[in-house]
Amino acid sequence: MFKHLINYLLFVSVGIWSTSVHAVLTIEITQGADVGIPVAIVPFSVEGQVKPVHDVPAIVASDLARSGRFSLIPKQDFLSTPHRNSEVIFKDWRIAKAEALAIGTIRQRSANQFEVTFRLYDVFREQQLAGIRYSVSADKLRAVAHQISDVIHEKLTGEPGAFNTRIAYVTKEDGPTGITYKLQVADSDGYNAVTILKSQDSILSPAWSPDGSKIAYVAFEERNSKVFVQGVADRSRELIANFPGINGAPAWSPDGRRLALTLSKDGNPEIYVLDLDTKRLKRLTKNRVIDTEPAWSPDGRDIIFTSDRAGKPQIYRMKVGGRSIERLTFEGDSNARASYSADGEMITLVTAFQGKYHIGVLRLKDKVLQVLSDTPLDESPSFAPNGRMILYATAVGGRGVLASVSSDGRVRQLYKLEEGDVREPAWSPYNRELALKE
Amino acid sequence: MKNFSYIVLALIFAVGVAACGGGAAVQEPLVDEQSTSSSGSSSAETGTADSGSMTGESINEQMQMAMAGERPTKLRVHFEFDSSAIDSESRAVIEAHAAYLAARPDVRLNLEGHADERGTREYNLALGERRGQAVRRMLRLLGINSERLAARSYGEENPVATGHDESAWRLNRRVEFVY
Numbered sequence: 057m058f059k060h061l062i063n064y065l066l067f068v069s070v071g072i073w074s075t076s077v078h079a080v081l082t083i084e085i086t087q088g089a090d091v092g093i094p095v096a097i098v099p100f101s102v103e104g105q106v107k108p109v110h111d112v113p114a115i116v117a118s119d120l121a122r123s124g125r126f127s128l129i130p131k132q133d134f135l136s137t138p139h140r141n142s143e144v145i146f147k148d149w150r151i152a153k154a155e156a157l158a159i160g161t162i163r164q165r166s167a168n169q170f171e172v173t174f175r176l177y178d179v180f181r182e183q184q185l186a187g188i189r190y191s192v193s194a195d196k197l198r199a200v201a202h203q204i205s206d207v208i209h210e211k212l213t214g215e216p217g218a219f220n221t222r223i224a225y226v227t228k229e230d231g232p233t234g235i236t237y238k239l240q241v242a243d244s245d246g247y248n249a250v251t252i253l254k255s256q257d258s259i260l261s262p263a264w265s266p267d268g269s270k271i272a273y274v275a276f277e278e279r280n281s282k283v284f285v286q287g288v289a290d291r292s293r294e295l296i297a298n299f300p301g302i303n304g305a306p307a308w309s310p311d312g313r314r315l316a317l318t319l320s321k322d323g324n325p326e327i328y329v330l331d332l333d334t335k336r337l338k339r340l341t342k343n344r345v346i347d348t349e350p351a352w353s354p355d356g357r358d359i360i361f362t363s364d365r366a367g368k369p370q371i372y373r374m375k376v377g378g379r380s381i382e383r384l385t386f387e388g389d390s391n392a393r394a395s396y397s398a399d400g401e402m403i404t405l406v407t408a409f410q411g412k413y414h415i416g417v418l419r420l421k422d423k424v425l426q427v428l429s430d431t432p433l434d435e436s437p438s439f440a441p442n443g444r445m446i447l448y449a450t451a452v453g454g455r456g457v458l459a460s461v462s463s464d465g466r467v468r469q470l471y472k473l474e475e476g477d478v479r480e481p482a483w484s485p486y487n488r489e490l491a492l493k494e
Numbered sequence: 495m496k497n498f499s500y501i502v503l504a505l506i507f508a509v510g511v512a513a514c515g516g517g518a519a520v521q522e523p524l525v526d527e528q529s530t531s532s533s534g535s536s537s538a539e540t541g542t543a544d545s546g547s548m549t550g551e552s553i554n555e556q557m558q559m560a561m562a563g564e565r566p567t568k569l570r571v572h573f574e575f576d577s578s579a580i581d582s583e584s585r586a587v588i589e590a591h592a593a594y595l596a597a598r599p600d601v602r603l604n605l606e607g608h609a610d611e612r613g614t615r616e617y618n619l620a621l622g623e624r625r626g627q628a629v630r631r632m633l634r635l636l637g638i639n640s641e642r643l644a645a646r647s648y649g650e651e652n653p654v655a656t657g658h659d660e661s662a663w664r665l666n667r668r669v670e671f672v673y
Contacts, residue, residue: 257651258648258651258652260615260616260649260651261615261616274616274619276648276651279646280646281619281647281649301623301647302619302620302623302647304616304619304620305616318616318619318620320620320623324620324623324624324627325619325620325623346617346620346621346624348616348617348619348620349614349616349617362614362616362617364576364617368576369576369613369614369617390576390613392613392614392617393614393616393617406614408612408613411612413612413613433611433612433658435614435615436614436615451658454658480615
């Protein structure tokens with residue numbers, strides 16, 4: 057008991073220390089949906105000698121509020137505080153104007169093991185929409201909270217959430233010893249930020265492997281750009297491409313066995329595919345122009361890329377096996393750095409109009425381009441795995457920050473560091489570590 | 495036409511190098527170098543007039559000093575947006591470096607290409623390389639062995655000016671001569 061208390065205190069103090077020392081991303085919602093779905097989230101009952109360090113319902117409430125798609129019923133409007141199915145009085149929640157109600161319990165089962173139950177109700181139909189039980193270690197409680205948020209999001213909006221995901225990004229800090237660049241990985245709400253690489257030189261283009269276990273990126277070392285693949289958990293690092301000239305723009309094939317990348321070893325920037333097992337390189341483009349920023353279609357058949365073969369950078373699509381090259385973008389001064397949504401129906405890209413760079417979404421079936429941002433230096437867009445949000449880099453007051461926008465343009469958020477710049481974001485695939493128990 | 499003037503220049507440098515007695519010139523006392531370079535100064539003026547780029551005596555002086563084996567002080571050339579075209583001002587700088595490299599055959603040069611912050615990072619990495627290669631190609635046309643010239647790109651990663659307007663962007667779109 058006493059030992060647990062010490063552990064708890066240690067954990068809390070470590071938490072505070074890491075908040076003040078490591079740069080933590082704070083997220084603010086800058087634009088919400090017109091009408092959010094009113095949801096009541098009742099604080100969970102807690103049983104056991106050790107209070108869990110992570111407040112699961114508070115994390116859920118913060119996820120939902122941040123998404124801009126929900127309005128949370130304030131606690132003072134709660135007429136009852138149910139934790140179990142038998143305690144729910146639907147009339148109380150109709151009076152509080154909640155359309156949905158979430159309740160739950162957290163019970164300590166052993167020193168480090170917790171059981172979490174969660175139920176979601178439709179208040180007007182008086183129906184249970186979801187009921188889930190998790191049995192996890194203390195360090196998985198935040199992930200459980202994000203999974204509960206995803207369930208609520210999907211049940212109430214009909215679209216999957218992307219809370220139980222991570223983001224990778226690069227920070228740049230000016231210090232007394234010069235500039236430090238860090239490649240960091242954090243939960244989608246900015247928590248649990250860990251540095252997986254620190255460098256005096258720039259780091260760019262992080263790309264998650266399809267299983268979320270590795271990140272490919274470009275780092276400048278010994279005065280040259282190089283492509284590395286690094287394990288997110290074990291930090292083991294492999295040098296993938298270190299040819300003369302540019303080594304850049306890594307992109308994973310959907311099966312995770314190949315990397316498309318840009319190399320200029322044969323004279324000018326061309327797109328290659330590297331088989332990660334055999335290390336065999338296959339060259340896909342051959343001309344005297346710039347070809348770069350490859351990205352795979354989710355079915356693995358096509359690669360889209362940036363090329364200035366028509367004078368200015370535009371997006372093109374080619375077959376991975378054959379030649380046939382098709383130009384996809386015609387609007388604006390230029391278009392670059394495109395990547396697919398998970399369903400393969402849209403690509404997000406950087407589109408330039410009158411010298412300003414915005415984030416756009418191009419619907420592939422009819423080539424309609426929707427511009428989603430209005431700031432002048434936006435870049436590096438990537439879709440969330442649910443295809444509903446796009447994470448990108450922008451600038452506020454001359455400082456680099458991250459922003460996200462829903463693919464319909466209605467919800468916006470900003471991700472800021474207290475100090476320094478943050479840039480080059482990449483949204484992870486779904487975190488499949490934790491299996492749902494329904 | 496342009497190529498022709500390069501060939502003329504290259505020949506002038508070749509003559510200049512021959513007049514300096516090749517690699518031996520490096521070991522010669524400073525006074526001797528100056529005396530040999532004075533014979534080549536009129537040729538340098540002819541060459542610069544052909545390229546139609548010189549604005550004042552300072553560049554002629556640079557050329558004379560370069561031919562005498564003294565490193566040019568201007569170590570950067572700049573570019574237009576999304577372009578690797580070399581303008582007349584940059585050409586004069588590159589010619590001075592060619593003269594210096596011709597006078598100092600033991601010297602190697604790294605050309606570091608950079609871009610401004612507009613456009614995507616990976617495209618700018620490619621653009622920076624294209625700029626470095628454009629300078630390298632011109633130096634080669636001026637008779638410098640390509641094995642002495644390396645071109646690298648830093649894209650938009652290492653700006654010299656931190657502003658977000660054309661005056662900063664202009665400074666950042668550059669190739670640096672790193673000896």
